[in-house]
Amino acid sequence: MSEPSPSPLIEAQRIEHRYEGVLALHGIDLAVPAGTFLAVVGPNGAGKSTLALLLAGAMSPTGGRLMLDGADVTARAGRRGLVEAGVALIPEGRRLFGQLSVQENLVLGAFGSGAGRAETARRLAEAYALMPEAVRQGKDRAVATLSGGEQQMVAIGRALMAKPRLVLIDEPSLGLAPILIDKVYETLAALRASGVTIVVFEQLAVKALQYVDRFAVIDRGEIRHRGLAADPDARETLRMGYMGADAAA
Numbered sequence: 001m002s003e004p005s006p007s008p009l010i011e012a013q014r015i016e017h018r019y020e021g022v023l024a025l026h027g028i029d030l031a032v033p034a035g036t037f038l039a040v041v042g043p044n045g046a047g048k049s050t051l052a053l054l055l056a057g058a059m060s061p062t063g064g065r066l067m068l069d070g071a072d073v074t075a076r077a078g079r080r081g082l083v084e085a086g087v088a089l090i091p092e093g094r095r096l097f098g099q100l101s102v103q104e105n106l107v108l109g110a111f112g113s114g115a116g117r118a119e120t121a122r123r124l125a126e127a128y129a130l131m132p133e134a135v136r137q138g139k140d141r142a143v144a145t146l147s148g149g150e151q152q153m154v155a156i157g158r159a160l161m162a163k164p165r166l167v168l169i170d171e172p173s174l175g176l177a178p179i180l181i182d183k184v185y186e187t188l189a190a191l192r193a194s195g196v197t198i199v200v201f202e203q204l205a206v207k208a209l210q211y212v213d214r215f216a217v218i219d220r221g222e223i224r225h226r227g228l229a230a231d232p233d234a235r236e237t238l239r240m241g242y243m244g245a246d247a248a249a
Ligand SMILES: Nc1ncnc2c1ncn2[C@@H]1O[C@H](COP(=O)(O)OP(=O)(O)OP(=O)(O)O)[C@@H](O)[C@H]1O
Pocket: 019, 020, 022, 023, 024, 042, 043, 044, 045, 046, 047, 048, 049, 050, 051, 092, 203
């Protein structure tokens, strides 16, 4: 007899979002089981950032429900999102404090998560372990002086300081050279191997497919296709579902 399947870690149920006149998402159903590495891919303006913000609980959907561990958390959306429940969002553009040092940015990530001094130090060591040598060596440098790829690593590290179970990351490859994009994805893969559930929101669909295990194609506010990255037809599914100019990058 098979075990009953566990509730997804997070699940959008018929999520809809309207910005004043614009209906950005219409009726999104998306379940993310614990331990998954999922990419939500789609072109500019498809609704990726909106969905990332809603799944993080950083804003309230105008329709539908957000479920976390099988419980309705729609009403808990607010400025801090679902950080206390173990959900971390790395927004597009990273939103680091450029004038503060790497270490100061990282420590801010633990703020409000209840970590004392010893626990913060332990988390710092874990975050640095995932980072390239150059960032570790430059922990007292102002973040604004780091390269884009290094800043993305710091943004990931800052999210980890809250000890999340789920990391949502919006356009991790934006503005990065290809070699750095691979580094970012390798870091995310290592994180996933340590048990963290990850959802990336990406325009570079083919790149994401090299690292994730599932994908969903979003376009004009709807999920058009879903698939497994290991499926031999995955690229064809992407091509059909997502005609964005960057799909083949
Ligand atoms: N604050 C806002 N006010 C009004 N409309 C918005 C707002 N934010 C997004 N939109 C609209 O909602 C739709 C989805 O935008 P969203 O930013 O979620 O897409 P995206 O896939 O993340 O695109 P990009 O890759 O360009 O960030 C677009 O039509 C966009 O113009």
